[in-house]
Amino acid sequence: MTTDRDAQRAIRERQKAKCEEYERRIEELESQRPYQELQSALRLKETVEAENAEIRKTLTSVVAMIQPILGRTCGKRQSFLDPPTPESMSLP
Numbered sequence: 001m002t003t004d005r006d007a008q009r010a011i012r013e014r015q016k017a018k019c020e021e022y023e024r025r026i027e028e029l030e031s032q033r034p035y036q037e038l039q040s041a042l043r044l045k046e047t048v049e050a051e052n053a054e055i056r057k058t059l060t061s062v063v064a065m066i067q068p069i070l071g072r073t074c075g076k077r078q079s080f081l082d083p084p085t086p087e088s089m090s091l092p
Helices: 002-030 033-073
Strands: none
Touching: 002 033
């Protein structure tokens, strides 16, 4: 009975020591420059993606406002974003 308890205690102590070793290693790796640079790059990427989404949203709004105006002057083109055709460029 004592041997089983001693064995279990030893296992728990080894597991605890291993966990503490892993925690120290994680702290060590997180404090290194490449990790910090990666985290910084990921934050910058998220910022740029958010800015890109906002620009796309604004562009969509602008296109929606301009489309009816330009649609009248674009001739047969479906959108002012479509390339001009010779017919749409000819003067009346």
